[in-house]
Amino acid sequence: MDDPHIVLGLAADADDETIRRRYLELVRQFTPEHHPEKFAAVRAAYERLRDRNARVRYRLLEAGRKETIESIVEEVACRSSRRRVSLKTLLSVLPKP
Amino acid sequence: MSKKHKHHQTSTYSPADLRPRIDRARQEGRFQQALELTKQLHKYEPTPANLELLKEVYLGRARQLRNQGQTRDALTVLEVALRLDGASPAWIDRLAQEMALCGEIGRTLALLDNLPDPARAQRILGLVADAAMQQEAAGRAALPPALRDDFDRIVLAFGQVESGQDEAARETLQGISLRSSFLEWKLLLRGLQAYWQNDDIRAVENWQRLTPDRLPARLAAPFRYRIDAAFRAAQPPNTQAALQKQFDRFQGSMVLSQLRNLQATLAHKGKMAPALRQIEMLLPALRQEMPQIVPRLAACFYWHILETGPDDVLRYQRVFGRPPDDPNFHRLQALGYEKAGELQLAHRHWHQYEREIAAHPEGWPGDQADHARAFIWQRMGQNAASIPEPRKTQKRRSFDLFDGDDPLAPLDPPAEKCFQKSLELAPDLLETHEALVHHHLEAKREGKAEKAARQLLQQFPNHVPTLELLSDLRRKHGDYATALELMEQALKGNALDRRLRRKVSDAHLLLARTHVESGRFDEARRQFQASLDLSGGSDGSMILAHWAACEFKAGDSARAEELIQQALTRTAAPVGVSYLLLTEVLRLKLDRSLKKRFEEDLKAGLAAPNPDGAIFLTRILAGLHTGGIKYIGQKGHTQKALSYIYKARNLDFSEPQLEELCRNLLDMEAYPQARRFANIGERDYPESAVFPYLHAMAWIQEKGRRVPTWQVVPLLKRARTLAQAQPSNERRDRMLEDIDKHLHELNPFDLDFLGRMFGFGEEEDDYDTDEDW
Numbered sequence: 001m002d003d004p005h006i007v008l009g010l011a012a013d014a015d016d017e018t019i020r021r022r023y024l025e026l027v028r029q030f031t032p033e034h035h036p037e038k039f040a041a042v043r044a045a046y047e048r049l050r051d052r053n054a055r056v057r058y059r060l061l062e063a064g065r066k067e068t069i070e071s072i073v074e075e076v077a078c079r080s081s082r083r084r085v086s087l088k089t090l091l092s093v094l095p096k097p
Numbered sequence: 098m099s100k101k102h103k104h105h106q107t108s109t110y111s112p113a114d115l116r117p118r119i120d121r122a123r124q125e126g127r128f129q130q131a132l133e134l135t136k137q138l139h140k141y142e143p144t145p146a147n148l149e150l151l152k153e154v155y156l157g158r159a160r161q162l163r164n165q166g167q168t169r170d171a172l173t174v175l176e177v178a179l180r181l182d183g184a185s186p187a188w189i190d191r192l193a194q195e196m197a198l199c200g201e202i203g204r205t206l207a208l209l210d211n212l213p214d215p216a217r218a219q220r221i222l223g224l225v226a227d228a229a230m231q232q233e234a235a236g237r238a239a240l241p242p243a244l245r246d247d248f249d250r251i252v253l254a255f256g257q258v259e260s261g262q263d264e265a266a267r268e269t270l271q272g273i274s275l276r277s278s279f280l281e282w283k284l285l286l287r288g289l290q291a292y293w294q295n296d297d298i299r300a301v302e303n304w305q306r307l308t309p310d311r312l313p314a315r316l317a318a319p320f321r322y323r324i325d326a327a328f329r330a331a332q333p334p335n336t337q338a339a340l341q342k343q344f345d346r347f348q349g350s351m352v353l354s355q356l357r358n359l360q361a362t363l364a365h366k367g368k369m370a371p372a373l374r375q376i377e378m379l380l381p382a383l384r385q386e387m388p389q390i391v392p393r394l395a396a397c398f399y400w401h402i403l404e405t406g407p408d409d410v411l412r413y414q415r416v417f418g419r420p421p422d423d424p425n426f427h428r429l430q431a432l433g434y435e436k437a438g439e440l441q442l443a444h445r446h447w448h449q450y451e452r453e454i455a456a457h458p459e460g461w462p463g464d465q466a467d468h469a470r471a472f473i474w475q476r477m478g479q480n481a482a483s484i485p486e487p488r489k490t491q492k493r494r495s496f497d498l499f500d501g502d503d504p505l506a507p508l509d510p511p512a513e514k515c516f517q518k519s520l521e522l523a524p525d526l527l528e529t530h531e532a533l534v535h536h537h538l539e540a541k542r543e544g545k546a547e548k549a550a551r552q553l554l555q556q557f558p559n560h561v562p563t564l565e566l567l568s569d570l571r572r573k574h575g576d577y578a579t580a581l582e583l584m585e586q587a588l589k590g591n592a593l594d595r596r597l598r599r600k601v602s603d604a605h606l607l608l609a610r611t612h613v614e615s616g617r618f619d620e621a622r623r624q625f626q627a628s629l630d631l632s633g634g635s636d637g638s639m640i641l642a643h644w645a646a647c648e649f650k651a652g653d654s655a656r657a658e659e660l661i662q663q664a665l666t667r668t669a670a671p672v673g674v675s676y677l678l679l680t681e682v683l684r685l686k687l688d689r690s691l692k693k694r695f696e697e698d699l700k701a702g703l704a705a706p707n708p709d710g711a712i713f714l715t716r717i718l719a720g721l722h723t724g725g726i727k728y729i730g731q732k733g734h735t736q737k738a739l740s741y742i743y744k745a746r747n748l749d750f751s752e753p754q755l756e757e758l759c760r761n762l763l764d765m766e767a768y769p770q771a772r773r774f775a776n777i778g779e780r781d782y783p784e785s786a787v788f789p790y791l792h793a794m795a796w797i798q799e800k801g802r803r804v805p806t807w808q809v810v811p812l813l814k815r816a817r818t819l820a821q822a823q824p825s826n827e828r829r830d831r832m833l834e835d836i837d838k839h840l841h842e843l844n845p846f847d848l849d850f851l852g853r854m855f856g857f858g859e860e861e862d863d864y865d866t867d868e869d870w
Contacts, residue, residue, distance in 0.1 A: 002393075003393075053525075056465050059422065060469055060473070063422070064392075064395075064396025064400060067393050067400070069360045069363055070360065072356065072393055072394055072397060075390065075393075076350075076352060076356055076387060076390060077353055082295065083349050084258065084260075084261065084293050085347050087256075087259075089347065090316050091230075091233075093343045093347075094316075095166055
């Protein structure tokens with residue numbers, strides 16, 4: 001997930017104060033000791049949105065630039081609901097005895 | 098040659114010939130031939146060893162047939178093999194296991210009756226259970242009555258789990274005991290239940306307990322592949338692809354499957370056209386099932402156009418429509434042309450994009466539209482300020498009518514105007530202020546640079562680089578009081594910064610010298626003392642030498658001699674003290690006897706170069722240069738000092754000494770010498786990031802010379818890699834920041850096109866391989 005607004009769970013028009021408050025809330029929740037990856041993602045997202053200039057620069061030159069088809073496929077695979085399958089379906093992938 | 102003929106030929110081999118042939122046939126997977134040969138060997142020499150070999154080859158052949166799906170033939174081979182040693186429990190055990198794997202339940206169970214060890218029998222019964230589950234009703238019928246109950250429980254629990262009756266399934270599975278042959282199936286189901294309840298940890302816990310060569314482990318694998326990163330990483334690529342495919346089949350998502358096809362198209366062909374055609378088919382379903390994915394997919398393809406070329410713009414637009422942030426693709430075209438070095442075209446598209454935002458500011462919250470426009474003007478300014486070198490061959494391809502532009506012509510509007518427009522829209526845009534200052538400096542418009550720097554300081558009064566820069570400019574013009582004031586302002590927020598302390602110390606020293614020249618000796622002494630208080634290392638002896646000259650001028654020779662002694666005790670390079678005193682004697686027009694004395698001292702000192710002396714001399718010369726100080730005889734002295742430094746090139750410099758020497762040479766604007774010593778540093782201290790960095794700086798800072806990008810970019814990149822490998826500290830971080838800034842200026846997108854354009858790493862004929870832009 002590349003969009004820093006989504007990473008921080010913020011609206012696209014969030015202001016400095018809202019962004020900072022949300023950032024502090026998330027880094028308290030996802031400490032670097034217990035959630036290093038999430039913490040790094042939150043930090044990186046905050047750096048992109050921390051002030052107006054950063055936000056404008058991000059929107060002008062970076063928004064969506066790191067999207068890859070791989071990450072989208074992964075996202076779709078994760079979001080797809082887990083369909084329960086029958087024993088017959090499970091066995092169908094095996095060669096017939 | 099027919100198979101039959103081959104077999105006849107083998108019958109002529111002696112036992113000694115047969116063994117290596119058997120080994121080779123087995124190694125190469127030719128089990129049928131190995132079996133024929135081993136039979137012959139056993140016939141000639143019916144030893145126990147040959148019997149064991151024959152059994153192994155029989156088993157190998159049976160496994161091979163099973164893996165090829167020929168289970169009936171495999172069973173025939175196993176039946177023949179049984180006759181070889183029908184009374185051996187170990188042999189029966191192995192054959193029974195293989196028969197179970199072939200799905201032969203009845204014969205396996207019959208063989209198990211002859212096994213005395215119940216533990217062995219239990220393991221094989223697990224395989225029998227797998228075979229029965231796979232054969233469904235027929236398998237159940239082949240099982241003995243004692244195993245049918247657990248078979249039924251598993252089938253029932255599967256049905257319950259499938260229909261979401263997890264609690265009922267759990268109760269059903271409770272009937273499967275720890276000793277049951279169906280225990281692995283229970284684990285499989287427990288894992289599946291957890292997986293479908295999104296409890297991945299519990300799912301993996303269950304599946305980790307499965308025996309890898311049993312059927313339940315194989316059935317769990319596609320699900321485990323999705324959620325168990327370690328398991329996924331442990332699989333070879335082919336298995337990963339197969340598991341992914343199986344998972345998609347279980348998942349049954351059309352969208353996912355089509356997206357994977359799309360991924361494969363992009364990966365194999367890298368072209369947009371077929372991928373966009375696939376997306377056209379996929380979009381309706383995607384909009385319905387996962388509408389939030391559509392803009393992400395659109396963004397992915399939008400930016401991908403930069404890689405594939407302008408022809409795909411219209412294809413993109415047909416599929417995804419106009420991007421909300423770039424409805425006429427001006428931004429994309431601007432970036433594309435920048436990437437290809439076509440700055441004229443990039444400039445026009447940026448300008449059009451800026452106008453679009455100005456016409457529709459409502460798309461940007463608050464005052465962001467003005468800032469967005471300011472960023473665009475800034476970028477246009479940077480492009481205008483750095484027209485790239487001409488390409489040797491011009492073979493450009495563009496997608497509009499501006500194709501005939503000369504890429505070397507100055508851009509319109511020019512850089513200064515672009516930066517000014519940017520600052521009108523956003524006066525707090527630091528980068529634009531800095532870019533404007535540097536643009537004027539590059540063009541040797543120091544007055545305008547100063548004005549721009551003061552504008553910057555109005556917005557950012559404590560911006561250290563600008564305070565330093567302005568101080569340097571003032572110092573150059575002999576305005577030492579203002580230079581000192583600016584440096585003191587810079588030091589205020591960074592009181593412990595050694596570099597800044599040194600620069601403030603220098604500023605005090607320069608001011609002290611002006612007081613000496615004007616005969617204001619008391620003010621001079623105060624400034625000397627302030628300079629001394631902030632100094633470190635060899636600087637103290639330099640200040641003391643200056644102070645000594647001051648006292649000679651003031652007529653206090655005793656105090657002067659005392660200060661000279663203090664200066665000499667503080668340094669290992671008396672040559673520096675002599676040189677400094679000589680320059681001051683000349684500058685301050687002191688007694689000729691002093692001139693003679695220090696000339697002799699200097700001559701003696703220059704005869705024996707040492708690293709400290711080289712550093713001291715360069716420090717003095719740098720001070721004279723940056724202070725804009727001139728005196729009669731300076732040129733000759735500088736030549737002598739440079740000759741001394743040249744002689745010192747083969748001496749052993751420590752890393753900090755070499756770094757200081759390089760920095761002094763840079764301050765002196767002695768760029769070739771700085772490059773030479775940086776090169777020595779790169780050779781002697783290959784792990785240090787400083788020397789490639791200083792080497793690059795010696796190219797970048799050299800005025801009136803085009804920066805050889807093909808040399809400087811690799812130097813900066815090497816410096817960056819080495820610096821990144823070091824632990825973070827302020828000095829390293831500042832250097833990294835500077836490296837990134839220069840890399841961005843020299844190679845804005847870190848693109849290989851620079852390499853192609855300027856020819857590094859490739860032949861000149863390859864200049865225009867990036868044809869699309």
